[in-house]
Amino acid sequence: MAHSTVKGSRGRAVSPGVMFSSPWIIGFFAFFAVPVVASLYYSFTDFNLFQSPTWVGLENYRSLVSDELFRKAMFNTAYLTVVGVPLGQAIAMLIALALNFPVRGQPLYRAIVYLPSIVPIVAATYVWRWMLSNQHAAFNDILGVVGLSPPNWLLDPVWTKPAVILIGLWTVGGTSIIYLAALQQVPQQLYEAAVVDGANTWQRFRHVTWPALSPVTLFQVLMGIIASVQIFAQTYLLAQDDNLNAGSGGPADSLLTFAMLIVNKAFVYLDMGGAAAMAWILFMIIGALTAVVLISSKRWVHYGYE
Amino acid sequence: MWTGTEGDALADLIDKFNASQSDIKVVGTSNPDRQSQLASLTSSKGSFDISTNASIGAWASKGVITPLDDYIKRDAYDLADFTPVAQRLSQYEDGYFGLPVVSGTYGLLYNKTLFDKAGLRPPTTTDEWAEAMEALTVEEGGKLTQLSFGGMTPPYRMLGMAFGGQWYDEAGAKTPSDPGNIEAAHYYLDNVIKPYGVGAIQDFQSTWGEYSSADNAFYQGKTAMAIDGPWHCHMVPEFAPGFEWGVVPVPYPKGEPELEGSAMVDVNCLFIPANSQNKDGAWEFMKYLVSNDAMESFSKAISNLPTRMSLLESDAYDDVENFADFMAIARGDNAGGLPPDPDADEYLSDLSRAEDTFTRLKETPEEAYGKVAKSY
Numbered sequence: 304m305a306h307s308t309v310k311g312s313r314g315r316a317v318s319p320g321v322m323f324s325s326p327w328i329i330g331f332f333a334f335f336a337v338p339v340v341a342s343l344y345y346s347f348t349d350f351n352l353f354q355s356p357t358w359v360g361l362e363n364y365r366s367l368v369s370d371e372l373f374r375k376a377m378f379n380t381a382y383l384t385v386v387g388v389p390l391g392q393a394i395a396m397l398i399a400l401a402l403n404f405p406v407r408g409q410p411l412y413r414a415i416v417y418l419p420s421i422v423p424i425v426a427a428t429y430v431w432r433w434m435l436s437n438q439h440a441a442f443n444d445i446l447g448v449v450g451l452s453p454p455n456w457l458l459d460p461v462w463t464k465p466a467v468i469l470i471g472l473w474t475v476g477g478t479s480i481i482y483l484a485a486l487q488q489v490p491q492q493l494y495e496a497a498v499v500d501g502a503n504t505w506q507r508f509r510h511v512t513w514p515a516l517s518p519v520t521l522f523q524v525l526m527g528i529i530a531s532v533q534i535f536a537q538t539y540l541l542a543q544d545d546n547l548n549a550g551s552g553g554p555a556d557s558l559l560t561f562a563m564l565i566v567n568k569a570f571v572y573l574d575m576g577g578a579a580a581m582a583w584i585l586f587m588i589i590g591a592l593t594a595v596v597l598i599s600s601k602r603w604v605h606y607g608y609e
Numbered sequence: 610m611w612t613g614t615e616g617d618a619l620a621d622l623i624d625k626f627n628a629s630q631s632d633i634k635v636v637g638t639s640n641p642d643r644q645s646q647l648a649s650l651t652s653s654k655g656s657f658d659i660s661t662n663a664s665i666g667a668w669a670s671k672g673v674i675t676p677l678d679d680y681i682k683r684d685a686y687d688l689a690d691f692t693p694v695a696q697r698l699s700q701y702e703d704g705y706f707g708l709p710v711v712s713g714t715y716g717l718l719y720n721k722t723l724f725d726k727a728g729l730r731p732p733t734t735t736d737e738w739a740e741a742m743e744a745l746t747v748e749e750g751g752k753l754t755q756l757s758f759g760g761m762t763p764p765y766r767m768l769g770m771a772f773g774g775q776w777y778d779e780a781g782a783k784t785p786s787d788p789g790n791i792e793a794a795h796y797y798l799d800n801v802i803k804p805y806g807v808g809a810i811q812d813f814q815s816t817w818g819e820y821s822s823a824d825n826a827f828y829q830g831k832t833a834m835a836i837d838g839p840w841h842c843h844m845v846p847e848f849a850p851g852f853e854w855g856v857v858p859v860p861y862p863k864g865e866p867e868l869e870g871s872a873m874v875d876v877n878c879l880f881i882p883a884n885s886q887n888k889d890g891a892w893e894f895m896k897y898l899v900s901n902d903a904m905e906s907f908s909k910a911i912s913n914l915p916t917r918m919s920l921l922e923s924d925a926y927d928d929v930e931n932f933a934d935f936m937a938i939a940r941g942d943n944a945g946g947l948p949p950d951p952d953a954d955e956y957l958s959d960l961s962r963a964e965d966t967f968t969r970l971k972e973t974p975e976e977a978y979g980k981v982a983k984s985y
Binding site for chain 2: 567
């Protein structure tokens with residue numbers, strides 16, 4: 304508004320704008336642009352936080368290739384993403400479909416589903432840690448009731464990652480609510496037309512609901528992937544033992560995620576160069592995954608209802 | 610770095626120090642977070658002048674800790690009363706970077722009730738220990754209900770030393786594959802892991818409660834023994850009053866009496882950051898904290914061992930149950946520690962990782978420790 308009304312030379316028109324946006328511009332450079340560029344530089348150096356960095360070229364990247372821990376962290380993160388994201392989306396969509404039925408008390412159910420999403424992640428993870436441990440066995444007692452033999456969620460390397468995914472599913476309500484909003488945008492006449500054409504429930508979902516939800520699904524899958532490859536808090540808190548400063552990765556390092564290894568390298572081993580290199584690799588992975596999903600979306604995302 | 614009880618004990622000493630002189634005023638801050646310590650150390654002006662931490666080697670090697678040799682020389686400060694191991698662990702490359710304020714050592718803690726019930730005496734040799742391990746593990750219906758000792762993360766550092774193993778050689782090089790370390794690992798696997806299986810031990814361990822609580826597996830009788838430190842002297846009255854326990858030195862291999870009393874000692878060093886704005890004041894306060902009286906009251910309050918020989922030999926701690934046994938272990942000739950090492954954090958993480966692998970029987974101790982050895 305102000306911009307379009309300022310008259311005179313271009314310089315005078317710009318300066319108030321720059322002034323008004325200067326808090327943001329300064330913040331952007333001080334807290335974002337400069338650190339980002341600096342981390343790129345550090346990724347090519349040997350830097351221990353205290354002494355001046357020394358240039359080592361691609362050495363940090365090269366040594367990661369042969370680093371067994373790096374591979375383990377990649378695997379764990381990939382596991383959580385490949386299993387966790389689709390599962391989370393599917394369950395969120397199912398819940399959204401259920402919450403879309405016109406039944407009494409629906410606002411209450413919607414609130415209940417969303418509620419876990421507002422619990423702070425650290426508190427929630429600690430409660431889960433307590434529930435999943437066999438000391439109190441709260442969760443496993445429930446599994447026992449339905450006749451399942453309870454796994455050793457926190458100590459058996461095979462079960463630690465499923466435990467993280469389970470905790471993630473608990474907060475699926477946030478995703479569900481967005482699906483629900485999208486569902487309510489689907490024009491009713493499309494369903495009516497489908498019924499007239501003799502479509503059964505599955506066909507109505509497959510050919511009406513699913514295409515209509517696809518733009519939102521694309522958005523949620525992308526957000527889900529980005530959050531998942533950066534997962535830190537849940538795995539860190541589950542892997543935690545008595546020594547808060549040690550770089551624990553849980554039983555057999557089964558909880559060591561990409562982000563946890565970055566933190567360990569940076570602040571436990573004081574290898575800032577290696578940590579910066581990993582952070583840039585993570586950035587490139589996120590970029591590549593986003594590109595793949597976006598390119599593939601041309602095949603499965605439908606915009607508009609025409 | 611101390612909080613809670615430790616923080617309170619330190620606050621008392623700060624008050625006393627401030628009252629004792631008028632030149633220096635110490636303000637205590639309690640901050641158990643190492644990340645913020647690191648942040649302060651990297652800035653041009655430090656936010657604290659004195660602190661403690663175990664990473665003396667890592668930080669001294671990077672020049673962020675003030676060397677104390679000039680101060681020691683200037684004041685002709687007498688270090689002779691500090692135990693040899695405390696002196697060694699306060700130095701990096703022959704220079705003092707800290708003064709030892711308190712220390713911990715490890716003994717074999719045993720549950721007297723369970724030992725009496727089994728008609729056993731606390732073991733002195735590893736053979737007797739193995740017998741006790743067998744007798745004190747209880748299986749019911751294919752599930753463990755009591756384990757002798759350990760679990761999936763036993764104190765391998767200490768076990769290795771008990772078998773004469775070294776984690777560093779004299780020159781400070783890392784020696785994970787030392788024969789004593791390997792022997793200790795096999796001893797543990799043969800007596801605890803293999804007889805009952807990884808799965809059974811893991812399942813049982815998942816029922817153990819938090820360490821610093823009444824649910825500690827040792828207090829609950831879920832484990833009959835533990836290799837642990839003197840802090841239990843104040844934890845037991847707090848969390849498990851009435852719990853009957855005793856302490857003996859960790860057993861030594863039969864036929865190798867020269868290894869009797871092998872014990873690992875951790876030392877907590879006070880240090881002055883290189884960017885401190887008041888090094889002289891910090892030095893004065895440091896001298897005060899490691900003085901006889903201050904050390905006595907502080908170590909007693911937090912059930913850590915004093916680092917002064919005169920205190921280790923004194924009767925000042927006689928009213929603390931079992932403390933004398935820990936003091937005797939710390940006085941022994943075989944009390945040693947891990948020397949300050951710039952890569953200590955990474956080395957110890959690598960060792961734990963290797964130990965996790967062979968405790969799960971995925972590799973042999975030789976293979977797992979061998980890989981660590983190769984990476985340095």
